[in-house]
Amino acid sequence: MTQIELQRLRIIALETRKRVMNMVFTGKGGHTGGSLSSVDILVALYFHALRFDPAKPDSPGRDRFIMSKGHSAEGLYCVLSRAGFFPDSWLSEYGRFGSRLFGHPTMGVPGVEMPTGALGHGLPVGVGMALADKRDGAGYRTFVLMGDGEQAEGSVWEAAMAGSNYSLDNLVGIVDYNGLQISGKVDDVMRLSPLAERWAAFGWMVVEIDGNDMGQLLAAFDALPARPGSPTLILARTIKGKGVSYIEGQASWHHKVPTKEQYDLALVELDAQIAVCAAEAAV
Amino acid sequence: MSSVGSGCRQAFMRALLDEARKDPSIFVVTTDARGSAALDDFAKALPNQFVEAGIAEQDAVGIGAGLAHSGKRVFVCGPACFHSSRSVEQVRVDAAYADLDLKIVGVSGGVAYGALGATHHSLHDIALYRSIPNISVILPSDAAQAELVARALARRRGPAYVRMGRNPVPDSYAPGAAAFEFGKAERLREGRDCAIVACGEALHYARGAAELLAARGVECRLLDMPTIKPLDEAAILEAASDCGAVVTVEEAYAKGGLGGAAAEFLSERRPTPMLILGFPDEYLPAGSSDELFAHVGLDSSGIARRIEAFLARLGAGRAAP
Numbered sequence: 001m002t003q004i005e006l007q008r009l010r011i012i013a014l015e016t017r018k019r020v021m022n023m024v025f026t027g028k029g030g031h032t033g034g035s036l037s038s039v040d041i042l043v044a045l046y047f048h049a050l051r052f053d054p055a056k057p058d059s060p061g062r063d064r065f066i067m068s069k070g071h072s073a074e075g076l077y078c079v080l081s082r083a084g085f086f087p088d089s090w091l092s093e094y095g096r097f098g099s100r101l102f103g104h105p106t107m108g109v110p111g112v113e114m115p116t117g118a119l120g121h122g123l124p125v126g127v128g129m130a131l132a133d134k135r136d137g138a139g140y141r142t143f144v145l146m147g148d149g150e151q152a153e154g155s156v157w158e159a160a161m162a163g164s165n166y167s168l169d170n171l172v173g174i175v176d177y178n179g180l181q182i183s184g185k186v187d188d189v190m191r192l193s194p195l196a197e198r199w200a201a202f203g204w205m206v207v208e209i210d211g212n213d214m215g216q217l218l219a220a221f222d223a224l225p226a227r228p229g230s231p232t233l234i235l236a237r238t239i240k241g242k243g244v245s246y247i248e249g250q251a252s253w254h255h256k257v258p259t260k261e262q263y264d265l266a267l268v269e270l271d272a273q274i275a276v277c278a279a280e281a282a283v
Numbered sequence: 284m285s286s287v288g289s290g291c292r293q294a295f296m297r298a299l300l301d302e303a304r305k306d307p308s309i310f311v312v313t314t315d316a317r318g319s320a321a322l323d324d325f326a327k328a329l330p331n332q333f334v335e336a337g338i339a340e341q342d343a344v345g346i347g348a349g350l351a352h353s354g355k356r357v358f359v360c361g362p363a364c365f366h367s368s369r370s371v372e373q374v375r376v377d378a379a380y381a382d383l384d385l386k387i388v389g390v391s392g393g394v395a396y397g398a399l400g401a402t403h404h405s406l407h408d409i410a411l412y413r414s415i416p417n418i419s420v421i422l423p424s425d426a427a428q429a430e431l432v433a434r435a436l437a438r439r440r441g442p443a444y445v446r447m448g449r450n451p452v453p454d455s456y457a458p459g460a461a462a463f464e465f466g467k468a469e470r471l472r473e474g475r476d477c478a479i480v481a482c483g484e485a486l487h488y489a490r491g492a493a494e495l496l497a498a499r500g501v502e503c504r505l506l507d508m509p510t511i512k513p514l515d516e517a518a519i520l521e522a523a524s525d526c527g528a529v530v531t532v533e534e535a536y537a538k539g540g541l542g543g544a545a546a547e548f549l550s551e552r553r554p555t556p557m558l559i560l561g562f563p564d565e566y567l568p569a570g571s572s573d574e575l576f577a578h579v580g581l582d583s584s585g586i587a588r589r590i591e592a593f594l595a596r597l598g599a600g601r602a603a604p
Binding site for chain 1: 352373
């Protein structure tokens with residue numbers, strides 16, 4: 001991984017954040033904080049780790065990705081359109097009656113594998129996909145991105161048990177561990193600590209990284225499976241609202257819509273970060 | 284016709300195993316229910332097409348959806364009382380909304396687990412699944428029909444909920460004459476005084492009632508309606524117009540099941556006096572399946588008695604259509 005490639009992905013992530021802000025602002029709705037926190041994870045997946053052909057979204061050998069934290073749909077849509085699954089023009093339909101893009105991922109959108117939004121569904125489905133791969137010897141991998149608040153769902157832990165029971169080292173769970181959910185701090189709502197130890201106790205190989213650090217994300221994805229014979233859990237510590245100063249770390253921005261002034265300020269901040277990245281890439 | 288009959292679940296699973304030997308994409312997922320779902324033979328014969336999820340219904344349906352998404356034709360099998368409810372959100376979202384080829388097969392349904400108590404009864408499931416778009420609801424009435432349902436679903440794509448009982452059930456069809464066509468009713472008896480529409484293993488009580496009534500000079504048409512959703516509306520309409528009175532019989536709460544489906548349809552298309560016979564809106568005393576049917580007046584004599592009272596209420600002078 002060259003420094004230029006790393007900066008290229010960082011710039012894609014920042015541009016994706018601008019797109020997310022635009023979708024939420026013009027669509028007058030969305031999950032701003034969680035979309036911004038998971039953008040780097042999605043960019044690392046779709047522009048580095050995942051094997052897919054956007055022209056053949058159903059090709060049997062593709063890697064599977066399930067956005068189990070379906071409320072962060074805006075980030076996924078922006079990444080899917082940029083990856084070539086559907087035209088950018090679809091993004092501007094968001095929030096309008098009859099839009100192809102719902103507030104949570106749905107079937108019928110190229111690149112969306114499963115409808116999500118009811119939390120705790122993604123990992124069990126991922127176990128089924130990974131099990132099918134093992135039974136068929138197909139050779140693809142399945143990635144499931146979960147929220148941290150979602151970890152309170154019992155079905156997550158049912159699937160955690162099954163994933164290790166079936167030795168699914170072709171299955172990767174990722175937790176976007178930003179520490180905030182709709183009501184406030186995750187640990188004030190339902191304590192998760194010690195989350196890494198809990199996953200390890202369920203038989204998963206846990207890799208803890210800074211989930212907003214592109215270099216750490218790529219290194220983690222390049223090293224899969226983290227332990228042959230076990231599913232991998234990437235505990236990605238992130239900042240909710242990452243990239244926009246007044247949104248970062250604010251639970252109130254879980255699904256808040258920016259005003260015109262706030263939207264303009266976000267673009268100024270993100271453009272400044274893009275300029276820094278571009279300058280570094282040019283060095 | 285045999286009075287003893289055999290179990291629907293065994294017949295269904297035997298046929299499913301036979302179909303799965305021919306089609307390696309057929310997968311069974313279960314929840315520690317190899318015994319209760321009669322899956323021992325399947326698990327031994329086709330281990331690569333069998334997945335044990337443990338006692339975890341939500342996970343079982345999710346895993347089944349993931350398998351179906353990967354091209355498998357999946358049957359998630361376990362006790363109806365748990366599979367009909369514990370995992371209903373997974374069924375709604377991961378199977379029906381996602382439009383995957385996943386069937387939920389609930390065994391020991393209704394009050395088959397009678398004496399085990401209300402935790403083990405599933406009388407709410409028909410109303411529950413009827414309310415979800417893109418999932419069909421099927422209740423085989425005897426073992427021979429259960430086999431036909433398994434074979435039909437092994438070839439028919441899309442989400443379905445199948446509910447069967449546990450115990451041997453009397454045959455409703457003569458040997459070799461069992462019928463099942465998806466979405467269609469079967470007419471088992473002719474009559475113009477009243478039409479009885481029954482589904483699932485309650486059919487044999489309805490058949491007994493029709494025989495009792497015939498002996499008293501009341502001739503009832505008897506329809507077997509194994510597919511509750513989509514309902515055979517044409518057969519219901521014809522029964523209503525030919526007979527002028529419709530009685531439904533089911534092993535489910537009387538509200539929201541087959542009777543509800545027929546009433547919703549007839550009230551708009553051809554308002555017809557109806558008697559909806561099912562289980563009352565309450566929890567039941569301890570008892571075997573047969574004892575509970577008798578307790579709520581759903582055994583053959585209870586059904587016959589209630590139909591006579593219903594027809595009497597409609598008026599002795601009701602003109603024959």
